[in-house]
Amino acid sequence: MSGHDAVIPMSSQKCFALTGQADVPGDKSISHRSLILGALSVGETRIEGLLEGDDVLSTGKAMQAFGAEVVNNGGGAWSVYGVGVGGFAEPDCIIDCGNSGTSARLIMGAMATSPISATFVGDSSLNKRPMGRVTDPLALFGAQSHGRSGGRLPLTITGADEPVPALYEVPMPSAQVKSAILFAGLNAPGQTVVIEKEATRDHTERMLTGFGAELSVEDTEKGRVITLTGQPELRPQHITIPRDPSSAAFPVCAALIVEGSDVLVPNIGLNPTRAGVFYTLQEMGADLTFENMREEGGEPVADLRAKYSPNMQGIEVPPERAASMIDEYPILSVVASFAHGVTRMHGVGELRVKESDRIEAMATGLREAGVTVEDGPDWWHVHGLEGAVPGGNTAATHLDHRIAMSFLILGLGAENGMSIDDGVPVATSFPIFETLMADLGASICRKEA
Numbered sequence: 001m002s003g004h005d006a007v008i009p010m011s012s013q014k015c016f017a018l019t020g021q022a023d024v025p026g027d028k029s030i031s032h033r034s035l036i037l038g039a040l041s042v043g044e045t046r047i048e049g050l051l052e053g054d055d056v057l058s059t060g061k062a063m064q065a066f067g068a069e070v071v072n073n074g075g076g077a078w079s080v081y082g083v084g085v086g087g088f089a090e091p092d093c094i095i096d097c098g099n100s101g102t103s104a105r106l107i108m109g110a111m112a113t114s115p116i117s118a119t120f121v122g123d124s125s126l127n128k129r130p131m132g133r134v135t136d137p138l139a140l141f142g143a144q145s146h147g148r149s150g151g152r153l154p155l156t157i158t159g160a161d162e163p164v165p166a167l168y169e170v171p172m173p174s175a176q177v178k179s180a181i182l183f184a185g186l187n188a189p190g191q192t193v194v195i196e197k198e199a200t201r202d203h204t205e206r207m208l209t210g211f212g213a214e215l216s217v218e219d220t221e222k223g224r225v226i227t228l229t230g231q232p233e234l235r236p237q238h239i240t241i242p243r244d245p246s247s248a249a250f251p252v253c254a255a256l257i258v259e260g261s262d263v264l265v266p267n268i269g270l271n272p273t274r275a276g277v278f279y280t281l282q283e284m285g286a287d288l289t290f291e292n293m294r295e296e297g298g299e300p301v302a303d304l305r306a307k308y309s310p311n312m313q314g315i316e317v318p319p320e321r322a323a324s325m326i327d328e329y330p331i332l333s334v335v336a337s338f339a340h341g342v343t344r345m346h347g348v349g350e351l352r353v354k355e356s357d358r359i360e361a362m363a364t365g366l367r368e369a370g371v372t373v374e375d376g377p378d379w380w381h382v383h384g385l386e387g388a389v390p391g392g393n394t395a396a397t398h399l400d401h402r403i404a405m406s407f408l409i410l411g412l413g414a415e416n417g418m419s420i421d422d423g424v425p426v427a428t429s430f431p432i433f434e435t436l437m438a439d440l441g442a443s444i445c446r447k448e449a
Contacts, residue, residue: 009394010404010423012411013443017260020440022251026051026076026241027269028429029203030299032102033179034239035059036110037211038080039068040087040186043236047078050241054428055100062107065091066118085234086187090116097122097153099355099399099428102176104153105134109180112143113163113187119156125355125399127153133172134180140166141184165190165230169222172350173323175200175273178226182208182215188230197223200323201273206298211237242269242301246327247430249277250405251440253331255306256286257338257387257413263440266303267296276324277332278304284312284339312339314384319347326350330362330406337371338413339384349378355425356398365395365407369414392416401425405433412442419447 026049036059038045050056060070060078067089069081083089088111095118097103104120108131111118121127132151139145142160147153165188170177178194182204185192205226208215214229248268255261270278270290281288287307294301314336322345325332329348336343351358359380363373370390372383391414395407404420411418423446426433437444 006424007422008424009419009421009447010408011417011419011445011447012408013417014414015258015412015441015443018255018258018440018442019262022248022263022265022436022440024243024247024251024265024268024436025053025430025432027244028053028056028246029102029175029201030207030241031056032059032106033203033207034241035063035070035080036106036183037207037234038236039063039066039082040085040110041082041211041234041236042084043082045080045082045236046238047080048240049076050078051244051429052076053431054098055103058096058098058100059103059107062095062097062103065093065095066111082236085231086114088114088116091118095120097126099123099126099425101126101129101355104131105176105180106183108134108157109138109183112138112157112159112184113141114159115161117156117158119154121154123399130353131155133174133177137166137168137177137181138184140168141188143184163188165192167193169195173198173200174350175204179204182226182228185228185230186213186232190230192228192230194226195223198320198323199224199273201271203271210298211235240296242296242299243267245269245274245278248304249328249331250409250430250433251437252278252281252288252304252306253335254409254412254437254442256281256288256309256312256335259308259310261306261308263306264303265306267301268304270300270302273324276321277328280315280317280321280325280332281335283315284335284343285309286312310387314339314341314343314382316344317346322347322350327402330358330402331409333362333366333380333382334406334410336382336384337366337389337410338387340386341384343382343384344379345381346379348380354400356400356403358400358403361396361398361400361403362406365393368393368395369410369418389414390416391418394419394421397422397425399425401428401430405430408444
């Protein structure tokens with residue numbers, strides 16, 4: 001049963017020769033952080049190329065509720081007129097984060113060291129996701145939280161009247177937890193220190209420095225130590241957002257499994273903490289190349305060219321790479337289904353607490369599509385069928401956009417296509433997915449519910 005009013009069943013059919021240019025939307029992680037840091041600055045932050053998906057729009061609405069002015073100038077251009085560090089006003093409405101765990105966790109951190117209260121809610125999927133991993137470290141600053149069992153939404157955060165800096169070692173690889181702590185540390189005096197054993201996406205560190213915060217990063221025996229000096233005056237910025245590597249993975253992987261394909265995906269961010277899936281695909285033998293390598297806004301960027309690759313081999317994905325591609329394992333498992341041999345993915349327990357249990361969701365749908373899958377608490381193995389994936393089933397998406405898109409991509413190469421029970425979640429991160437794939441020649445359509 002879906003958590004929204006209407007469902008949109010969808011299907012995809014086997015097709016040939018996806019060709020052309022895929023202009024994917026702006027990076028979701030950077031879009032969220034641009035809105036939040038713009039709201040915590042003094043003056044106008046201008047943002048070009050903002051991802052206008054439901055998740056990011058939830059963050060924009062929340063920043064307005066906390067007192068910032070957020071203006072849509074059209075064409076992906078936005079302005080945020082910030083209130084400064086410590087300037088958040090208490091919202092007079094509930095903060096509805098929809099399906100976005102990033103919105104909920106990052107915003108909780110941003111308001112946790114101001115003497116205000118806010119109540120957070122989400123859709124039925126987000127309300128099941130663990131928030132204790134954020135509220136526990138925020139308590140070190142003096143914030144209080146009251147929610148359902150397990151720290152689940154709906155949940156109220158009361159910010160600290162007299163915040164103190166914190167030192168916290170993140171127990172799991174999570175950029176959201178790290179970022180929430182750093183945002184909380186902005187309004188705490190002294191130095192807040194975050195230690196992560198495994199490096200996760202570092203957009204928050206890069207952007208905090210760009211906005212004028214005093215921040216240092218050191219690699220030590222304990223791990224990656226990030227030190228932030230609190231109570232800076234953040235300077236507004238003009239941000240051009242690179243295109244999202246997680247979104248790019250879908251047309252890239254479609255091209256690899258559809259015979260005769262040649263697809264160019266320009267201006268993709270290749271931050272080393274985000275680009276693991278592309279190196280993994282190359283190791284499998286994918287015809288995937290980086291063209292026009294360059295740097296924009298402090299982030300490495302390139303144009304990706306992907307061509308049909310019928311001879312890809314299953315590999316063992318290095319567990320230490322998981323943090324750099326955690327959101328791409330669902331679509332990687334689709335490619336693995338078409339490869340030769342077994343693709344082994346370990347150290348991916350975080351997939352079980354995403355928008356859905358992504359290991360269970362993908363394993364179930366792939367098995368029903370005729371693929372052999374083995375799985376455990378933090379691992380799964382996909383046995384490739386050398387291009388001959390039967391498909392023909394209807395996969396449950398569990399309100400998860402990446403599950404929905406992954407199975408639609410699988411259908412483009414499967415003998416009998418694929419169906420999904422609900423395509424509505426796609427709009428949370430990739431609102432132009434259907435039109436973009438259709439322009440490449442994909443056969444994806446909506447069905448009557």
